[in-house]
Amino acid sequence: MIILSIDTSCDDTCIAILKIEKKKIKVLSNIVSSQIDIHRKYGGVYPSLAKREHEKNLVPVLKQSLKESGISNLSNINAIAVTIGPGLEPCLWVGLNFAKSLSLIWNIPLIPVNHIEGHILSNFISGNSNSQFPAICLVVSGGHTQLILMKKIKDYKIIGETRDDAAGECFDKTARILGLAYPGGPSIAAEALKSSGELFSVNLPRPMIYSKDYDFSFSGLKTAVLYDYKKRSKKIRTSKEYISEMAKEIQQSIIDVLIKKTIKSAKDYKAKTIILGGGVVANEELQRQFKEKIKKEMPNLLLLTPDSNLCTDNAAMIGIAGYFNKNKALKNPQKIKVNSNLRI
Ligand code: KG4
C-alpha cells in the first residue's frame, strides 16, 4: 500500500509518501517546508501568513515529495491521508482542499486524520509493533499537552490535559520574555546547556505537580518568569548568565511536571508502555530524564520516543495514522470538513 499524506495544521507545509508492505513501513519521502523564518519576527505563528505560505508551498512540496520517492505513476498511490484537526482552521482548510482536489483528479480515496493520533503513531513508523497495552501517551506540542490512555491502536481516552497554555507554548512565550528566538523550545534547550551554576537563585514553581488529577497548567509558570525577569536590574536580566540560568530552570520546571504526572498516570492505570509524541519531545534533556526516571521507578515499562525528525510536525506521522485508519477512506470526500478543536 502506498499512502500520500499531507499536514498543514500549523506553520509547516508537510507532505510524505509511505510504502507499507507486509506491515513493514518505509518512508519514501518526508518533506517539511518550514515557515520559521517568516514567523520569527512576530515571535509566534501568524495564522493568515501561515495560510498564505501553505497555499504557495503545497505544489512545490508535492513535486519534491513525488520526485524523492521515485513515484512516477500516480496510479501506484492507494490513498491520500490528510490532517483535518486539531490546528489552525484557515491552515487546515488549505491542506484539506488540496487533498480533496488530488483525490478527485487522481481518483484516489481520502482518509481524514487526527493530528494528535499522528503524533502518537509517529512512534510506530520505525517498528515498535511489539509495544504492549495499555499505554499512557504524553502528547506535548505547541498547541497541546495531553495525557491519553491508549488501550490499543485507535482506542484512546484523554485522562488529563492542560487547563491553559500548552508546554510548547510555555517554552515559546518564556523564550520571548528572555529575548530568545522563536520557536522557544530549541532556543531554551540550547541556552540551558550553557548554564554553569546557580548565580541568581532563580526558583520557579512546578504548577499542579502534586494535584490528584492528571491535568497541567503552564500559564502561571510564564507569569513567574515575567515577574522574576522584571525584578532584576537591566544589567542582570540581559546578562548571558541570567538568561541561561533562567532557561535551565524553565526547562527543568516543565520536565519535572511532565514526568511526575506521566509516571503517576502510568502507575495508576498499570500501563505497560509510555509513548511520547509532539514537538516538545525533541527536547533531549526531557528524553534523558524520562529514561532515567522510568529505569528507577518502573523498570519493566517500555518507553517509546519517535525518531528525532518525527517529533515536530511532519506528514509521515499522518501517513501512518492514515494507514491504521484506512477503513475511514472515502471515495467521495467532498463532505469532509476541518475541525480546529478535534479531540482524539
Ligand atoms: O508538534 P509541533 O511541531 O507543532 C504543534 O503541533 O504544535 O510542536 C511545536 C512545539 C513548539 O512550541 C516548540 O517550541 C516545541 O515544540 N519544541 C521544543 C523543542 N523543539 C520543538 N520544545 C522543547 N525542546 C525542544 N528541543
Ligand code: ZN
Ligand atoms: Zn503537532
